[in-house]
Amino acid sequence: MSDYDHFLDTKGLNCPEPVMLLHKTVRGMEAGQLVKVEATDPSTTRDIPKFCQFLGHELIDQSQQDDLYCYVIRKG
Template sequence: MDTIEHHSFLDAVGLYCPEPVMLLHVEMRKIKADQILKVEATDPSTTRDIVKFCQFLGHELIQQKEEDEHYFYWIKKKKSELRYN
């Protein structure tokens, strides 16, 4: 699964809740719709928090995996919604 092409990478290794999700929110704002962000973390709570983040904000969690106590996520940013005032 490491072959999933991604446009940006967030290194959250060594960070603990709530930092990984806070940084994830910042990084998602930097990328364009339909681009993929890869996240690497060591906090086991990310297995819950990142899934909920994606569900709540509508981003697609393409893949997640655990390897040697490191957690990897590939997240596709949702398409922007048109807003009319």
């Protein structure tokens, strides 16, 4: 069993697509649910935390391994 309710694979997509897809995914989620996002675009390190702050979601985890950026976000 995973530690999140939804998974969003945005590998290979560039700004603004990862955040646009995240926004669409979060809209369909219940408050408190978690989504894990995997991305290869370095701009997500700036864009996803700002997205969370602006819309009131909680960035639970942010990590990077080589060229893969991972985020876990709780819907506010």
